[in-house]
Amino acid sequence: MPASTTKLTQVELPYLIVGQGIAGSLLAWHLEKANQPYLIIDNHHQTSASKIAAGIINPITGRRFVKSWMIDTFLPFAKSTYQEIEAQLDIQVWKDMDIIRFFMSNAEGNNWLTKTTWEGYDKYLKEEKNADFLHQFINDESGFGTVVGAKVDLGKVVKNFQSHFQKKGVLLSELFDYEQLIVERNQVRYKEITARKVIFCEGFAAFKNPWFAHLPYESAKGEALIIRIPNLQTPDIIKKHFFIVPLEDDLFWFGSNYEWDDLSNEPTEIGRNYLEKELKQILKVKYEVVDHLAAVRPVLKDRRPAIGLHPTNSNIAFFNGLGTKGTSIAPYWANEMTLFLTEGKEIPKEVNVQRFKLPVEAN
Ligand SMILES: Cc1cc2nc3c(=O)[nH]c(=O)nc-3n(C[C@H](O)[C@H](O)[C@H](O)COP(=O)(O)OP(=O)(O)OC[C@H]3O[C@@H](n4cnc5c(N)ncnc54)[C@H](O)[C@@H]3O)c2cc1C
Structure with a gap:
């Protein structure tokens, strides 16, 4: 793990995470629990939905009072996740x-x-x-x-995770520059960092990401x-x-x-x-x-998250598309994404980023 967030020399890691909203924070937290070293790059939360969200979990929505997608699974999972985080970071966020x-x-x-x-x-x-x-x-x-x-209190979760990651020396506060990412056969390189995978969690700003520009945002x-x-x-x-x-x-x-x-x-x-x-x-x-x-x-056309690997480059991954319900769905999918990365658990097609095909000329 890097000791400092400002003076990085040669760093080799399994995972480089871009973005520390609720998606990047929970993914990093799960990786940490699975003993997987990681480094996060975030631009001081410059475009963070997580920081200003109300954090409501509303199981019954719309004019027709429809049960929210998979809420029977997501709600208890979210509650136990946030309560575990409360205990670990000594904060109170769930009500x-x-x-x-x-x-x-x-x-x-x-x-x-x-x-x-x-x-x-x-x-x-x-x-x-x-x-x-x-x-x-x-x-x-x-x-x-x-x-x-x-x-x-999503803002509090993200802010306290920011301090947690800073204390551990695993948060680099700067804008990730896509042009400086070098993708090799079995790894990626970004400035002094070499990682097995880069996982993009930039929220809505992902539309600027050249590897995921084909998604219907x-x-x-x-x-x-x-x-x-x-x-x-x-x-x-x-x-x-x-x-x-x-x-x-x-x-x-x-x-x-x-x-x-x-x-x-x-x-x-x-x-x-x-x-x-x-x-x-x-x-x-x-x-x-x-x-x-x-x-x-960060919303995708079919209103589902998008997680998993880039269709043609397995060193590049994505965890995004949390839409209007990041509070309830991020805990469950961050865990599933971690199980996919660490144990190869299959990602359901409905949320797999590969459901969106690359344009033919890019294949
Ligand atoms: C007004 C409002 C109210 C909401 N209310 C609710 C609610 O009540 N309940 C609910 O469940 N959801 C709510 N949401 C939705 C919720 O906020 C999102 O689903 C969730 O926060 C998305 O999290 P994220 O981590 O994917 O993205 P973000 O929180 O946007 O985090 C992305 C992070 O990546 C960083 N970043 C982006 N690009 C780069 C780059 N190139 N280099 C470095 N860092 C980068 C950003 O600065 C940011 O810190 C609300 C959203 C809004 C806008």
């Missing part, structure tokens, strides 16, 4: 939380009632919940139901507001089209929107106006905006 879901119409409320009787949905949906005090704060036309969910920018709502004290997440997530004291995370044309990380006036317009319709009371955040979610 079981109810989501008070306000209905947009009476029909939605009826649909909800039906869903509460479906097998497999009952553990995530509660009919009864004493949250009537919310009527002082929230405009409610059609009632609400309760989803049993959770929240993870549909990344979506999201903006969020940090707001103060005086006197609103609730242990629950409120969902009315948007999410209002309790942080500390009377501060809340509010968001977020979806924007596909502007993929910068900058908060915009258009975004803020849009969010505030929605907020005014939801809230009956005054609020104050204390911060405005933006980042881009």
Whole structure:
């Protein structure tokens, strides 16, 4: 392992990881548990969705109240992973939380009632919940139901992993320059580093990666507001089209929107106006905006993660496409990716990056 993050001399490793968002962090953590040396390169989280995400795990989503993909597997796996990390890094990041879901119409409320009787949905949906005090704060036309969910402080996870990796001397804080990667038959070389594999975890910025430029990216920018709502004290997440997530004291995370044309990380006036317009319709009371955040979610066209090896070069790997649900799905897939790398466990086709074919001339 390199002793310093600033003065690297000749370094030989099994794995070089690019990107230290939730994907790169969890992958490195699993490799560490499997006694596999690694080095991470990250550009100070310059484009990190993980740093600003609300970290909500919402098992029942959409207007039709559909169970989230593989949630029965992902949720318990995520809980035990984050709790293990809490113990190791001495932090608190996981919270079981109810989501008070306000209905947009009476029909939605009826649909909800039906869903509460479906097998497999009952553990995530509660009919009864004493949250009537919310009527002082929230405009409610059609009632609400309760989803049993959770929240993870993803920003805290990534920040604490950053310190952990720095202390171990395995984090190099700089922009990875694709042009300097030399791919040889059994290894890759990057400046002074020689690795068996480079694993790219750059989040939405992967569209700039020449080895994975052929993927059908549909990344979506999201903006969020940090707001103060005086006197609103609730242990629950409120969902009315948007999410209002309790942080500390009377501060809340509010968001977020979806924007596909502007993929910068900058908060915009258009975004803020849009969010505030929605907020005014939801809230009956005054609020104050204390911060405005933006980042881009790494989304692929088929809304599935993309993990595994480059189609023609087995020294180059990918762990990305966590989309809108990185909090719940990253723990499980980081473990599967590690099992693939260390034990050759097969990656399911649905998430294998090789489901996307290279253009013919590149083969
Ligand atoms: C507004 C918003 C709200 C969200 N809310 C939720 C939520 O409530 N629940 C949920 O599950 N998900 C949520 N998400 C989605 C979630 O944030 C993502 O799924 C997840 O964070 C993606 O993690 P990642 O590690 O793949 O990417 P990132 O977190 O973006 O990390 C990529 C890292 O790679 C670095 N990097 C990129 N290129 C290079 C390079 N060339 N050299 C060096 N470093 C590089 C970046 O700086 C960054 O640190 C939200 C996203 C947004 C934008």
